[in-house]
Amino acid sequence: TVLEGIYKAVEKDFTDYYRFINQEDEEKFEGLLRPSVGKLGFDVDFYGRGKFPPGAYHSEGHQDAMGLCLYLALMKHTLGNNFTFAVLDDVLMSIDAGHRRDVCRLLKLKFPKTQFIVTTHDPVWLQFMKTEQFVQSSVIFGGWDVDVGPKMWLDLDVWNDIEAELG
Numbered sequence: 001t002v003l004e005g006i007y008k009a010v011e012k013d014f015t016d017y018y019r020f021i022n023q024e025d026e027e028k029f030e031g032l033l034r035p036s037v038g039k040l041g042f043d044v045d046f047y048g049r050g051k052f053p054p055g056a057y058h059s060e061g062h063q064d065a066m067g068l069c070l071y072l073a074l075m076k077h078t079l080g081n082n083f084t085f086a087v088l089d090d091v092l093m094s095i096d097a098g099h100r101r102d103v104c105r106l107l108k109l110k111f112p113k114t115q116f117i118v119t120t121h122d123p124v125w126l127q128f129m130k131t132e133q134f135v136q137s138s139v140i141f142g143g144w145d146v147d148v149g150p151k152m153w154l155d156l157d158v159w160n161d162i163e164a165e166l167g
Helices: 002-021 061-081 098-110 123-131 158-166
Strands: 031-036 039-044 085-089 115-119 139-145 147-156
Touching: 002 031, 002 061, 002 098, 061 098, 098 123
Parallel strands: 085 115
Antiparallel strands: 031 039, 139 147
């Protein structure tokens, strides 16, 4: 009974977060967490046509968004107000620009006390996060050396570093 209560709480938050990110066309979306033989059953709605495993019909971007929403729901349940720090390592690469905006809004609105460190290889996505005021500062790694590790470029120092290297 306790375990099923946990499943329902996480299921509700997961569903709410995913609906938030996809509000233009998934307002009736539902996730389903249920005990299964030796595992946790996890199915999701596909536009009112039934519940299926996430990989059955949803795109990679939608699956990535579901993974993020499930992670956030689990963190909210397990840590509550103590969920104050998270590292998201390139989790949004396959999510399209429109939904990325909604992810930024979700993280800002639903987790205002959580500090997120977000990594990306995509400079357009980095600029987008700055424009959306989701990130206050960034560090760019401009090369890697086995002996000394990464070379960091701080937002304002990139051109100074380039000029120093050229000199």
